[in-house]
Amino acid sequence: xxxxxxFESPHRNARQELLDRLEQAPSExxxxxxxxxxxxxxxxxxxxxxxxxxxxxxSNFILDTAVETANTPENIRAIRNLLxxxxxxxxxxxxxxxxxxxxxxxxxxxxxxxxxxAPSLLSLLQxxxxxxxxxxxxxxxxxxxxxxxxxGEKREE
Numbered sequence: 001x002x003x004x005x006x007f008e009s010p011h012r013n014a015r016q017e018l019l020d021r022l023e024q025a026p027s028e029x030x031x032x033x034x035x036x037x038x039x040x041x042x043x044x045x046x047x048x049x050x051x052x053x054x055x056x057x058x059s060n061f062i063l064d065t066a067v068e069t070a071n072t073p074e075n076i077r078a079i080r081n082l083l084x085x086x087x088x089x090x091x092x093x094x095x096x097x098x099x100x101x102x103x104x105x106x107x108x109x110x111x112x113x114x115x116x117x118a119p120s121l122l123s124l125l126q127x128x129x130x131x132x133x134x135x136x137x138x139x140x141x142x143x144x145x146x147x148x149x150x151x152g153e154k155r156e157e
Contacts, residue, residue: 026033043049055062069075089097119127127133 040049070079128137
């Protein structure tokens, strides 16, 4: 039968090893330590450290104030509306939204380049008769129809 192997480990002093590593750290990491000191000095010069110390010392007050402010019906609705708008933006094809975003400044440029006089009814009718205007009106009509349908659903519930 095989004899067991004796394993004897020298007694390690973990605390002493950490102290030795700490003693060697400044010479091994001198460049990094200098960078840290420069960063701390920059934060101190700009008052960031003082602000952080103040925020830490009054963290309960800040948290209580933030919760109290956010816990109003208006802010709760605002947060919910922000979430709904985020979902809406997520559903829109980025190409379509890009075309819409490009159309707004283009239309504003066209309007600002014309005279300050209001356009005549005839010129407006000519614009409404263009294929692009009819496409825009079809979108607007579809949007209004969908909006009316959704508003009617709310009342029926």
